[in-house]
Amino acid sequence: MLDAGLVEQAIARTESFDPSVDLARVRAHTDLLTAEFETFGVAVPAATRNITLMRALMVPIADEALSFAVDRIWVFVTNIDDVNDVNDALSFYKEAVDVEDFRISRIHRRAVQEGIPYLAAYRRSVDSGLEAYRRVLRLADDEQRPYLERYMTAYVYWHLHCRYRWQDVYPDLTMIDV
Known part of the structure; x- marks a missing residue:
């Protein structure tokens, strides 16, 4: 697999990508979402942080309310x-x-x-x-x-x-x- 060079191609393809992400916001949203879902009896796995980070990387949103709402959707639909x-x-x-x-x-x-x-x-x-x-x-x-x-x-x-x-x-x- 490694000899095929596919990983190197993927790395090269992402070299110019600017992953400017507010990691403090990702952590805060993860903690809030985990607690919020637990209140409603919905257990979300530890992957919630990864899902929230993935959303922040893929769809960066400056507006806090919209950002949190979209994080909620991504976590919910991924886990439910x-x-x-x-x-x-x-x-x-x-x-x-x-x-x-x-x-x-x-x-x-x-x-x-x-x-x-x-x-x-x-x-x-x-x-x-x-x-x-x-x-x-x-x-x-x-x-x-x-x-x-x-x-x-x-x-x-x-x-x-x-x-x-x-x-x-x-x-x-x-x-x-x-």
Whole structure:
């Protein structure tokens, strides 16, 4: 692997990258998020610091409120499987059209593993995704909530308009193609 030179290429590619990150803010956000999630009975792993640092490196944000709101989203969606249920619920049409995608989808696997109808497994994914949405919003204060609401709405919008072929079923949904 090392003889292939791929690591050296990756290092060379990042040499000019300026990782100006406020490490004190990363530590503070990590501590606040860990305590906040624990208050709501959500245990987040030690990787929270890494996730917060990754966000700061990838999407630097000067505004403190927005920065903290985005950190909350990244930590939450990375650690809470329920948010993935939104993705699963919105991708089911694409998966239903492609038999192989359908067989490997989480909803189908859940239905088979638990011996329940597909519709019941789908409904559970929808309910779980909606509860995750409500949970994310409950974690926010009044200043942060608009950012989180925008993120969650855009997340669903993106899936409907950009990703999962919903225009086949709902022709009025405009496809966004870049």
